[in-house]
Amino acid sequence: MEKSELIDELLRDLKKQKLEKNFPQFKLRFNPFPLAGLPRFPLPPLDLEIVDKIRHFVVSTYSEGEYGGLTIVGDYGMGKTHLLRFIQSLIEGLTKKAQKEKMDFSAVTCFIDRPEDSPQRVVHKIIEDIGYDKIRKYVWKIVIEKLGNEPTSFREKYKPKQIQLGSAENWLQLFEEPTRSNYLTFLSRFRKLNGDLKLLQENVREIIKQEIVLDSALADRYLDLILFAEEKVAESSWEILAGYVSKKDIQKKEIMFLNSIVKILKKVGFKHLYVFVDEFEDIGKLSSAKRTNYLLTLITLINKERRWSVIVSLIRDVLEEEIKKQPPLYDRLTTTMIDLKPLNEKKAKRLLASYLNVSRTEESESTFPFSEDSVKKMAKISEGNYRSFLVLAYNSLEIALREKARNINPEIVERARELRGT
Numbered sequence: 001m002e003k004s005e006l007i008d009e010l011l012r013d014l015k016k017q018k019l020e021k022n023f024p025q026f027k028l029r030f031n032p033f034p035l036a037g038l039p040r041f042p043l044p045p046l047d048l049e050i051v052d053k054i055r056h057f058v059v060s061t062y063s064e065g066e067y068g069g070l071t072i073v074g075d076y077g078m079g080k081t082h083l084l085r086f087i088q089s090l091i092e093g094l095t096k097k098a099q100k101e102k103m104d105f106s107a108v109t110c111f112i113d114r115p116e117d118s119p120q121r122v123v124h125k126i127i128e129d130i131g132y133d134k135i136r137k138y139v140w141k142i143v144i145e146k147l148g149n150e151p152t153s154f155r156e157k158y159k160p161k162q163i164q165l166g167s168a169e170n171w172l173q174l175f176e177e178p179t180r181s182n183y184l185t186f187l188s189r190f191r192k193l194n195g196d197l198k199l200l201q202e203n204v205r206e207i208i209k210q211e212i213v214l215d216s217a218l219a220d221r222y223l224d225l226i227l228f229a230e231e232k233v234a235e236s237s238w239e240i241l242a243g244y245v246s247k248k249d250i251q252k253k254e255i256m257f258l259n260s261i262v263k264i265l266k267k268v269g270f271k272h273l274y275v276f277v278d279e280f281e282d283i284g285k286l287s288s289a290k291r292t293n294y295l296l297t298l299i300t301l302i303n304k305e306r307r308w309s310v311i312v313s314l315i316r317d318v319l320e321e322e323i324k325k326q327p328p329l330y331d332r333l334t335t336t337m338i339d340l341k342p343l344n345e346k347k348a349k350r351l352l353a354s355y356l357n358v359s360r361t362e363e364s365e366s367t368f369p370f371s372e373d374s375v376k377k378m379a380k381i382s383e384g385n386y387r388s389f390l391v392l393a394y395n396s397l398e399i400a401l402r403e404k405a406r407n408i409n410p411e412i413v414e415r416a417r418e419l420r421g422t
């Protein structure tokens with residue numbers, strides 16, 4: 001077939017697909033299953049036991065203000081990433097709702113796809129995931145609160161010596177909204193008033209040292225991040241902060257770095273930091289010396305900073321063979337442990353209903369259009385693996401929609417398996 005012909009065919013398929021997707025034969029709005037078996041919706045775990053563990057973990061770490069480690073183990077495709085994402089969205093949802101209802105729960109989460117090759121990079125990833133703009137905003141919030149303690153004497157301190165520019169009112173406006181919360185507007189107005197920028201810089205550095213981190217080099221980095229945001233466009237925020245960690249004293253600096261982030265978050269009202277690290281088994285790929293150093297540094301980080309928690313996922317072998325060799329780290333990572341088991345028939349049905357409910361107008365426990373026998377067959381073919389099971393479900397539903405079948409039977413499941421070529 002010519003390429004142009006194939007393109008025409010594909011376009012026809014796509015058009016048909018659209019029409020058929022609207023076909024209400026199964027009372028579904030769309031095919032809810034993940035085409036490639038990757039996490040799509042943050043649906044809850046199927047086991048009550050897992051739900052209980054998560055509840056206990058979140059409540060205890062948050063209310064005690066203590067470090068906690070949660071480890072999720074499971075084979076490929078068993079739902080590790082899914083569960084990490086679910087817990088993350090739970091904590092974020094909780095923070096939003098608590099804020100609305102004026103309850104005490106305020107936490108920050110960040111998600112790291114893999115452990116990187118050193119804890120130093122993990123610390124950088126944390127900042128990257130929270131977002132430089134947010135960090136800037138937070139640091140500024142801390143600074144402006146201090147600067148604005150005595151707004152009237154501010155003018156006396158910073159106004160130009162010779163020429164008298166700007167009325168007292170103009171100076172006071174620096175501490176009013178929207179200027180107050182926007183450091184860029186604040187700085188540009190401050191410049192227009194010919195304020196003493198050098199003095200401001202010195203005092204802001206002092207505030208950062210008092211409020212966030214005593215270390216001068218790191219305080220300067222935070223200062224650069226806010227005060228010179230306009231001039232340093234060429235130098236990315238990443239370089240400004242990343243430049244802090246040098247080869248010397250690396251462990252001590254990482255700890256200070258992490259402490260300073262937690263302190264910033266705490267000062268602006270967040271009480272706990274939850275760091276998610278997926279595919280933690282990758283540390284098994286590091287050279288032996290690097291790995292030992294990594295694990296030891298991680299223990300130190302955990303010991304020195306209490307207002308954070310770490311949630312990792314990995315396959316069981318690496319947990320047993322690598323992490324167990326470092327008992328202190330093993331203990332810290334596994335204050336709570338979740339072991340993801342293959343689907344059985346009962347859970348497979350609940351999983352199907354869970355997805356179908358995303359797409360149907362009325363919630364129910366039914367697995368329609370999947371027949372009882374087809375569920376059994378899918379569970380068997382996939383050997384209880386979530387990813388294989390869901391890809392089969394996706395393809396079976398596509399076939400059934402295309403052929404306008406009345407329901408999904410084992411024969412359609414068989415063809416779905418062939419479609420995938422497994």
Ligand SMILES: Nc1ncnc2c1ncn2[C@@H]1O[C@H](COP(=O)(O)OP(=O)(O)OP(=O)(O)O)[C@@H](O)[C@H]1O
Pocket residue numbers: 034036037038039040041043044045046074075076077078079080081082083351354386387390
């Ligand atoms: N409780 C659940 N509810 C709905 N879907 C789930 C659930 N658990 C897992 N899944 C789905 O199963 C599929 C496989 O899960 P996931 O990608 O999380 O596995 P994994 O263990 O991270 O695999 P890998 O080791 O290959 O990274 C995803 O589509 C995910 O959304």
Ligand SMILES: [Mg+2]
Pocket residue numbers: 080081082278
């Ligand atoms: Mg995964």
